[in-house]
Amino acid sequence: MTENELSSIIIGAAIEVHTELGPGLLESVYETCLYHELKEIGLKVERQVNLPVKYKNLSLESGLRLDLIVQDKVIIELKAVKELCDVHVAQTLTYLKLTDLKLGLLINFNEVRLKHGLKRIVNNAHKENSF
Numbered sequence: 001m002t003e004n005e006l007s008s009i010i011i012g013a014a015i016e017v018h019t020e021l022g023p024g025l026l027e028s029v030y031e032t033c034l035y036h037e038l039k040e041i042g043l044k045v046e047r048q049v050n051l052p053v054k055y056k057n058l059s060l061e062s063g064l065r066l067d068l069i070v071q072d073k074v075i076i077e078l079k080a081v082k083e084l085c086d087v088h089v090a091q092t093l094t095y096l097k098l099t100d101l102k103l104g105l106l107i108n109f110n111e112v113r114l115k116h117g118l119k120r121i122v123n124n125a126h127k128e129n130s131f
């Protein structure tokens with residue numbers, strides 16, 4: 001399954017969660033429910049994945065955690081904030097670069113309509129098959 005196919009499925013699942021719960025809850029609640037939705041679909045989903053920082057040929061534990069990673073291909077960074085900021089986009093792009101993955105979805109559940117809180121982030125520095 002391609003990243004684009006996965007992103008469509010993920011977005012559909014996120015809309016399902018948002019429709020059921022609405023805005024105004026904690027990020028962790030949305031993460032738990034989206035994780036459940038994606039697992040129910042039959043996708044491989046990992047939650048709160050440790051992400052070491054690569055610094056000068058070292059791999060250092062940094063305390064960074066990916067909210068969700070689907071099929072080892074798509075990173076999902078969840079938010080429940082008033083509005084997405086440039087730093088949220090930069091954070092997701094940094095996660096993509098550190099994992100050398102191609103696609104990330106930044107999803108802000110604190111929107112009346114979820115489509116206003118969705119951003120696809122593409123890592124243009126991605127190298128094929130290096131994860």
